[in-house]
Amino acid sequence: MIKVEGLTRVYGSFTAVDDISFTCRPGTVTGFLGPNGAGKTTTMRVMVGLTPATRGDVTIGGLHFHDIPNPGRHVGVLLDASAQHAGRTGREVLTLGAQTMGLPMSRVDEMLELVSLDETESRRRIRNYSLGMRQRLGIAHALLGDPSVLILDEPANGLDPAGIRWMRGLLKGYADRGGTVLLSSHLLHEVEQIADEMLLIGRGKIVARGSKAELLANAGGAGTLVTALDHDQLTGALTDRGLSFVPVADGIRVDAQPVDVGRLAAERSIVLTELRTASGGLEDLFLELTADTQRDDVSAAPAPEGASL
Amino acid sequence: MTTVPGSTAMTLDISQTERVPFSRLVHVELRKMVDTRAGRWLLISIAALTALVLVIQLWVVLAQDQTVGFNDFAAGANIPMNILLPVLGVMSVTSEWSQRTAMVTFSLEPSRSRFLAAKYVGTLIMALIAVVLGLALTIGANGLYAAFSDNQVTWNLGPFQLFCFFLLYVFSMSTGFAFGMLLLNTAAAIVVYFVYSFVLPGLFELGSALMGWFKDIRPWIDFNNAQNPIIEADVTGKEWAQLLTSGLIWLVLPLLIGVWRVLRAEVK
Ligand SMILES: Nc1ncnc2c1ncn2[C@@H]1O[C@H](COP(=O)(O)OP(=O)(O)O)[C@@H](O)[C@H]1O
Ligand SMILES: [Mg+2]
Numbered sequence: 001m002i003k004v005e006g007l008t009r010v011y012g013s014f015t016a017v018d019d020i021s022f023t024c025r026p027g028t029v030t031g032f033l034g035p036n037g038a039g040k041t042t043t044m045r046v047m048v049g050l051t052p053a054t055r056g057d058v059t060i061g062g063l064h065f066h067d068i069p070n071p072g073r074h075v076g077v078l079l080d081a082s083a084q085h086a087g088r089t090g091r092e093v094l095t096l097g098a099q100t101m102g103l104p105m106s107r108v109d110e111m112l113e114l115v116s117l118d119e120t121e122s123r124r125r126i127r128n129y130s131l132g133m134r135q136r137l138g139i140a141h142a143l144l145g146d147p148s149v150l151i152l153d154e155p156a157n158g159l160d161p162a163g164i165r166w167m168r169g170l171l172k173g174y175a176d177r178g179g180t181v182l183l184s185s186h187l188l189h190e191v192e193q194i195a196d197e198m199l200l201i202g203r204g205k206i207v208a209r210g211s212k213a214e215l216l217a218n219a220g221g222a223g224t225l226v227t228a229l230d231h232d233q234l235t236g237a238l239t240d241r242g243l244s245f246v247p248v249a250d251g252i253r254v255d256a257q258p259v260d261v262g263r264l265a266a267e268r269s270i271v272l273t274e275l276r277t278a279s280g281g282l283e284d285l286f287l288e289l290t291a292d293t294q295r296d297d298v299s300a301a302p303a304p305e306g307a308s309l
Numbered sequence: 310m311t312t313v314p315g316s317t318a319m320t321l322d323i324s325q326t327e328r329v330p331f332s333r334l335v336h337v338e339l340r341k342m343v344d345t346r347a348g349r350w351l352l353i354s355i356a357a358l359t360a361l362v363l364v365i366q367l368w369v370v371l372a373q374d375q376t377v378g379f380n381d382f383a384a385g386a387n388i389p390m391n392i393l394l395p396v397l398g399v400m401s402v403t404s405e406w407s408q409r410t411a412m413v414t415f416s417l418e419p420s421r422s423r424f425l426a427a428k429y430v431g432t433l434i435m436a437l438i439a440v441v442l443g444l445a446l447t448i449g450a451n452g453l454y455a456a457f458s459d460n461q462v463t464w465n466l467g468p469f470q471l472f473c474f475f476l477l478y479v480f481s482m483s484t485g486f487a488f489g490m491l492l493l494n495t496a497a498a499i500v501v502y503f504v505y506s507f508v509l510p511g512l513f514e515l516g517s518a519l520m521g522w523f524k525d526i527r528p529w530i531d532f533n534n535a536q537n538p539i540i541e542a543d544v545t546g547k548e549w550a551q552l553l554t555s556g557l558i559w560l561v562l563p564l565l566i567g568v569w570r571v572l573r574a575e576v577k
Contacts (some may be wrong), residue, residue, distance in 0.1 A: 001319055001323075003319075015520075020424075025319075048415070048416050048419070048421050049415065050412060050415060050416075050575065050576045051575050051576075060321065061319065061320045061321025061323075062319065062320040062321065063320075063321060063323070065419055066419045067417075068321065068326075069323055069326045069327055069328040070327065070329050070417075071328055071416065071417065071419060072417045074321050074323065075416075076325065076546060077416040079412055079416070080409070080412060083408075083409035083410060083412045083413060084413065085345060085404065085408040085410050086407070087345035087346055087347055087407060088344060088345055092344050093413075096337055096341065097417060099333065099336065099337050099415065100329055100333065100334070100337050100417045100418065101342070102327070102329070102330075102333060141413070149321070172450070226497065229492060249488075281322070
């Protein structure tokens with residue numbers, strides 16, 4: 001649905017986005033992941049025509065954004081939740097959007113309810129909104145016209161943990177109904193659970209892409225984090241099976257798929273108390289792939305206690 | 310949502326969607342001018358200051374038993390309008406940039422020329438409302454003058470008079486609008502407008518006093534000065550021509566450059 005072909009954006013002698021191509025399909029959530037300054041926002045701004053591309057092309061549903069009539073009805077956009085008039089109320093912002101798109105005013109109340117902004121909050125001026133509330137308002141605005149494509153730049157920024165979980169469910173359901181979602185983040189854990197497809201971007205270039213499983217496979221297989229009632233029994237079984245493992249904070253990290261570890265435990269009647277994919281694999285991959293684009297030297301920093309979980 | 314479950318179509322079905330009608334864009338732009346405290350207070354100030362100026366004028370005129378006509382009150386009403394309407398013009402454009410709402414606006418109407426046209430029509434409608442208001446206040450002032458003064462009262466209020474009224478307000482508002490687009494910054498645009506409107510006439514005056522050749526061309530390039538016949542509602546053919554040439558320099562040129570700038574500006 002979203003097609004980016006050979007997109008390049010140059011500022012003076014600096015290349016913010018460097019010849020990137022990708023496609024977002026209907027029914028999927030695409031996570032656009034990269035460290036600060038990688039070029040995510042620039043790419044999304046080009047998509048909606050706020051920044052002209054130096055080279056390359058972006059189409060949404062086969063059209064340039066500029067050629068989509070009443071685009072709010074087709075493409076929901078949230079680029080910067082703080083880009084609202086500080087003196088308007090949240091309700092007024094949605095009302096302006098609904099009027100432009102030609103929607104009934106009942107839509108405003110529906111959206112406010114969807115993002116859990118209550119009556120009094122909706123009548124407060126945006127200068128008095130927290131970042132999380134602005135983000136909720138921005139999501140409401142993006143969804144206002146019931147679009148089939150969503151372009152969200154760091155929508156989880158400033159949301160509380162419950163809010164992030166709510167948003168995950170929202171976007172997942174939206175994609176399940178056939179919508180196309182592109183959402184960016186600089187935090188892996190925000191997108192890895194919902195993104196069907198992930199694009200890793202560093203210094204303007206796409207450095208890796210694919211589903212979470214594919215990315216992990218490329219990174220040398222997924223690790224599993226497991227805890228058991230009796231750790232000695234478990235490590236014994238793992239050694240028998242020839243699986244390599246390392247004890248971490250309060251569990252064991254195994255270089256194998258969770259299903260293999262689970263099967264082994266079942267065979268030996270070992271009681272497991274936790275069994276899951278260790279995201280460290282993806283996190284490491286993310287840091288590694290974007291290593292030369294990081295601002296901070298992560299390899300030199302000592303990992304905090306339990307970080308590998 | 311236009312898609313159906315399981316749909317994998319890679320194209321958007323836009324057959325059922327119309328472009329946002331221009332009238333709706335204008336309506337939204339008008340709403341934006343009054344839906345913030347800043348916007349509302351600006352409008353209230355315009356009305357209140359105009360009324361205040363007329364009250365003072367009336368009071369002085371009656372106290373000193375002067376003979377004045379409708380035009381004099383119109384000129385009085387024009388003073389606050391001439392200061393505040395441009396501010397309204399400036400702010401209608403620059404607030405989109407300083408408050409960064411242009412990002413949202415353009416994601417709902419990507420055609421920036423349509424957006425600008427809608428905004429401009431919105432400000433013209435505001436100018437029209439200002440004319441009606443200014444007129445009502447002027448008529449009120451002249452009516453009070455008629456009631457309290459023994460001097461002869463004039464009511465020279467023909468269609469041409471009305472047209473001149475409107476033209477003046479449109480000029481003020483449009484100049485502000487142009488400077489707003491040119492600078493895309495509220496404070497800078499207002500300062501530049503006030504320099505243009507209060508400092509420049511002095512410089513023109515000085516120039517004509519010092520240089521004979523400048524004195525000759527001044528009427529053709531001084532837009533502020535060229536508007537005086539309109540305030541009087543008594544314009545000769547030559548004065549129309551001077552209004553045209555000076556207006557090209559101080560109104561049309563900034564408008565064109567401003568439009569060009571907005572069409573190209575990267576919205577941050
Ligand atoms: N108008 C601009 N002029 C110069 N550099 C810019 C401009 N806009 C963005 N950049 C640069 O482009 C790079 C990518 O920025 P951005 O797309 O915002 O990154 P991200 O959203 O991934 O954090 C950054 O280094 C940023 O400083
Ligand atoms: Mg960004």
